[in-house]
Amino acid sequence: MNFKPFYPPVRTLMGPGPSDVHPRVLSAMARPTIGHLDPAFVSMMDEVKMMLQQAMLTSNPLTMPVSAPGSAGMETCFANLIEPGDKVVVCQNGVFGGRMKENVERMGGVPILISDDWGRAVDPDKVEAALRAHPGVKALAFVHAETSTGACSDVNTLTRLARHYDCLSIVDAVTSLGGIELRVDDWQIDAVYSGSQKCLSCPPGLSPVSFSERAVAAIKSRRSRIPSWFLDLTLVMGYWGSGAKRTYHHTAPVNTLYGLHEALVMLHEEGLEQAWRRHRHYHRALRAGLEAMGLRFVVPETERLPQLNAIHIPEGIDDVTVRGLLLQDYQLEIGAGLGVMAGKVWRIGLMGQACNRRNVLLCLAALEDVLSRVQARIERGGAIPAALVALGQAG
Amino acid sequence: MNFKPFYPPVRTLMGPGPSDVHPRVLSAMARPTIGHLDPAFVSMMDEVKMMLQQAMLTSNPLTMPVSAPGSAGMETCFANLIEPGDKVVVCQNGVFGGRMKENVERMGGVPILISDDWGRAVDPDKVEAALRAHPGVKALAFVHAETSTGACSDVNTLTRLARHYDCLSIVDAVTSLGGIELRVDDWQIDAVYSGSQKCLSCPPGLSPVSFSERAVAAIKSRRSRIPSWFLDLTLVMGYWGSGAKRTYHHTAPVNTLYGLHEALVMLHEEGLEQAWRRHRHYHRALRAGLEAMGLRFVVPETERLPQLNAIHIPEGIDDVTVRGLLLQDYQLEIGAGLGVMAGKVWRIGLMGQACNRRNVLLCLAALEDVLSRVQARIERGGAIPAALVALGQAG
Numbered sequence: 061m062n063f064k065p066f067y068p069p070v071r072t073l074m075g076p077g078p079s080d081v082h083p084r085v086l087s088a089m090a091r092p093t094i095g096h097l098d099p100a101f102v103s104m105m106d107e108v109k110m111m112l113q114q115a116m117l118t119s120n121p122l123t124m125p126v127s128a129p130g131s132a133g134m135e136t137c138f139a140n141l142i143e144p145g146d147k148v149v150v151c152q153n154g155v156f157g158g159r160m161k162e163n164v165e166r167m168g169g170v171p172i173l174i175s176d177d178w179g180r181a182v183d184p185d186k187v188e189a190a191l192r193a194h195p196g197v198k199a200l201a202f203v204h205a206e207t208s209t210g211a212c213s214d215v216n217t218l219t220r221l222a223r224h225y226d227c228l229s230i231v232d233a234v235t236s237l238g239g240i241e242l243r244v245d246d247w248q249i250d251a252v253y254s255g256s257q258k259c260l261s262c263p264p265g266l267s268p269v270s271f272s273e274r275a276v277a278a279i280k281s282r283r284s285r286i287p288s289w290f291l292d293l294t295l296v297m298g299y300w301g302s303g304a305k306r307t308y309h310h311t312a313p314v315n316t317l318y319g320l321h322e323a324l325v326m327l328h329e330e331g332l333e334q335a336w337r338r339h340r341h342y343h344r345a346l347r348a349g350l351e352a353m354g355l356r357f358v359v360p361e362t363e364r365l366p367q368l369n370a371i372h373i374p375e376g377i378d379d380v381t382v383r384g385l386l387l388q389d390y391q392l393e394i395g396a397g398l399g400v401m402a403g404k405v406w407r408i409g410l411m412g413q414a415c416n417r418r419n420v421l422l423c424l425a426a427l428e429d430v431l432s433r434v435q436a437r438i439e440r441g442g443a444i445p446a447a448l449v450a451l452g453q454a455g
Numbered sequence: 456m457n458f459k460p461f462y463p464p465v466r467t468l469m470g471p472g473p474s475d476v477h478p479r480v481l482s483a484m485a486r487p488t489i490g491h492l493d494p495a496f497v498s499m500m501d502e503v504k505m506m507l508q509q510a511m512l513t514s515n516p517l518t519m520p521v522s523a524p525g526s527a528g529m530e531t532c533f534a535n536l537i538e539p540g541d542k543v544v545v546c547q548n549g550v551f552g553g554r555m556k557e558n559v560e561r562m563g564g565v566p567i568l569i570s571d572d573w574g575r576a577v578d579p580d581k582v583e584a585a586l587r588a589h590p591g592v593k594a595l596a597f598v599h600a601e602t603s604t605g606a607c608s609d610v611n612t613l614t615r616l617a618r619h620y621d622c623l624s625i626v627d628a629v630t631s632l633g634g635i636e637l638r639v640d641d642w643q644i645d646a647v648y649s650g651s652q653k654c655l656s657c658p659p660g661l662s663p664v665s666f667s668e669r670a671v672a673a674i675k676s677r678r679s680r681i682p683s684w685f686l687d688l689t690l691v692m693g694y695w696g697s698g699a700k701r702t703y704h705h706t707a708p709v710n711t712l713y714g715l716h717e718a719l720v721m722l723h724e725e726g727l728e729q730a731w732r733r734h735r736h737y738h739r740a741l742r743a744g745l746e747a748m749g750l751r752f753v754v755p756e757t758e759r760l761p762q763l764n765a766i767h768i769p770e771g772i773d774d775v776t777v778r779g780l781l782l783q784d785y786q787l788e789i790g791a792g793l794g795v796m797a798g799k800v801w802r803i804g805l806m807g808q809a810c811n812r813r814n815v816l817l818c819l820a821a822l823e824d825v826l827s828r829v830q831a832r833i834e835r836g837g838a839i840p841a842a843l844v845a846l847g848q849a850g
Contacts, residue, residue: 061505063502063505063506063719063720063723064720065479065483065716065717065720066483066486066499066502066713066716066717067486068486068487068488068489068493068495068496068499068713069487069489069493069495070487071487071489071490071493073488073489073490075490077706078488078489078490078491078706078709080488081487081488081710084460086485086486086487086488086710087485088460088461089484089485089710090481090482090484090485091461091462091463091481092463092464092465092466092476092481093463093468093473093475093476093481093652093658093659094463094464094466094468094473094788095466095468095470095473095788096473096659098463098464098466098782098788099782100463100464101463104461104463107458107461110456110458111458127523127524127527127660128522128523128524128527128685129522129523129705129706129707129708130705130706131684131685131704131705131706132522132523132527132685132705134684134685135683135684135685139683159684162684163684165680166680166681166682166683166684167682168682255706257488257706257709263488263708263709263710263711264488264491264706264707264708264709265522265660265708265709265710265711285560285561286561287561287562287563287682287683288530288534288561288682288683289526289529289530289554289557289558289561290523290526290527290529290530308793309526310524310525310526310527311472311473311524311525311526311650311652311659312524312659313524313658313659313660313708313711314473314652314658314659314660315476315481315484315658315660315711315714316658316660316708316710316711318461318463319710321460321461322460322461324458325458325459325460325461328458387493387494393489393490393493398703
């Protein structure tokens with residue numbers, strides 16, 4: 061077997077993430093690797109922490125990127141905060157609420173599940189009823205921006221309930237950070253995790269997290285050991301903490317951190333609120349075009365995320381064929397439906413660098429062309445080429 | 456606060472890893488990001504798996520890179536194989552054996568610790584005595600190439616003992632893969648983990664792992680749930696498994712995998728045995744030079760790793776000053792001592808791309824110059840500049 065260098069196709073990434081990565085960030089990824097304890101690297105880490113605090117609107121000292129993708133950031137929150145027997149109210153309105161429930165169970169916690177329809181925001185009334193019915197809940201866990209459906213939940217209302225019932229809040233901000241309003245301090249979020257590959261437009265591989273003083277106190281007063289060495293924050297902080305001397309814990313993903321640093325510099329240059337405005341602006345443009353084509357959104361307008369647009373697949377149209385043609389003819393990736401929505405919806409991402417005028421127009425034009433060709437083929441009774449089915453596995 | 460792009464200094468990395476990354480690999484890191492379910496990406500994943508199997512000399516189907524650094528690879532092995540109450544014989548002859556013991560404890564297992572002197576190989580006689588004394592041990596865990604001391608243990612003898620006493624073997628090959636002989640199938644290793652940033656010369660962030668049929672059977676017959684969702688191999692395999700259709704588990708670190716792919720192509724081009732020979736060859740050259748300077752190795756010759764050369768810091772010489780000057784004047788990073796060896800030894804890496812004639816000569820010349828200047832300063836009674844102390848924190 062002969063192996064050769066891999067040159068990826070140049071796609072436009074309008075799925076649920078990874079999103080398009082700017083050439084500045086790609087070029088940062090290729091800068092020379094240096095030691096993970098090099099003084100120059102340690103200074104860069106300090107800047108990453110400061111810029112993450114700004115992007116999350118928090119002054120939490122325990123703010124840093126976990127050295128692994130978003131699901132490891134989720135696990136960092138649950139592994140450090142939840143102990144065997146702890147009751148956790150988990151809100152499920154899509155795939156990622158379900159993953160939170162899994163995390164609670166893996167830590168030996170007891171999930172109390174609140175279900176909302178997929179495509180809807182978390183209902184605060186149900187949450188309050190659950191918190192009232194179950195005294196002594198340790199934490200309330202929910203997803204801010206549900207990537208599987210495109211629904212946005214009201215963080216501030218939910219964290220206020222958490223405080224009222226004296227429990228911690230754990231918030232999934234994987235798809236919200238950098239794309240929509242997220243105010244960790246103002247909303248008094250206790251633990252929050254995100255991902256590098258959504259609205260921050262980095263390659264995947266890092267999960268920014270932040271913990272409030274209350275959360276840190278909970279970690280320090282644990283009764284049991286954290287069932288992970290790699291994610292144990294009391295150890296990780298020796299490396300990511302303050303001061304000139306950093307203690308070796310694990311080897312940080314040096315070049316991916318170069319990428320995150322550059323992406324955060326770019327966010328800093330644009331301004332956080334301007335980035336939020338840009339996401340709203342191009343979402344409106346995309347929405348106008350999609351609705352003009354007769355496509356319907358999954359999520360009611362007031363609960364919709366600008367950066368993740370889930371639309372119903374029109375009656376009679378095959379999911380895989382359309383996504384295969386978009387990839388083949390336009391190098392355009394849009395997302396498939398996840399879980400109960402597989403085959404029924406498409407998810408069009410407008411995240412970070414992918415959220416721009418050119419992409420909106422490309423997506424609308426490509427979708428219109430492909431849908432009309434698929435429609436014409438259906439009318440002729442033609443079959444779907446196998447190659448397209450293979451391509452359509454993406455997303 | 457004004458944030459600017461970060462341009463790292465161009466170092467020569469002769470510490471314990473990360474090692475020098477070849478420009479081909481850096482440039483692969485900067486190729487356009489594509490979706491983690493894109494058919495083009497899935498083909499590349501298949502090649503990464505095949506090349507890892509070749510580099511590890513295994514036909515284990517469950518061979519792949521974990522999406523996080525080496526310590527997460529270690530945790531993947533212990534989290535999947537060790538259940539509460541399981542007895543594990545853990546060999547400690549340096550820092551990383553100690554970390555294995557921590558992992559066993561975090562999983563609720565019962566470590567049976569075998570200690571050898573730091574700087575020596577694991578003693579098979581002690582291991583056999585422990586296995587004889589403790590019937591029903593679930594696994595024997597040890598480090599092949601101890602990065603903290605430079606000692607090489609005899610994997611084949613140790614795994615033979617594991618089989619004889621009917622227990623699984625878990626082998627840390629973080630620093631051995633690609634640098635010295637490692638034969639996963641011939642030596643019948645059950646679980647092995649490595650790192651991307653040592654002799655494979657990739658940026659850190661991935662941990663290649665491989666599991667034998669026996670290990671897979673042990674995972675499938677677990678009595679308890681794996682206390683990690685992110686590292687649960689029964690789920691991860693849905694994404695890294697065979698066949699055209701991959702199931703979304705987590706978002707893989709796309710660009711870091713481009714880097715690993717390119718590094719494995721380069722290893723494939725050179726040939727695995729030639730890479731082993733190259734490591735031995737330049738180790739001998741470095742050794743000759745170091746000994747000519749009167750420097751003494753920590754590890755006896757027959758137990759020495761070629762890729763990690765631990766030497767005693769000469770009497771009266773300050774560790775931090777020397778490493779600070781090497782970094783300042785030569786952009787050369789060598790490693791500090793870890794744990795009980797901090798301040799007492801230096802660790803000079805000759806790993807992967809860093810293992811070449813130019814680096815050997817640079818290291819010897821730089822060390823000779825710096826040592827003679829430090830010696831002269833001591834004789835004059837001069838103080839150490841603070842800037843050097845800061846630089847010397849690296850490694």
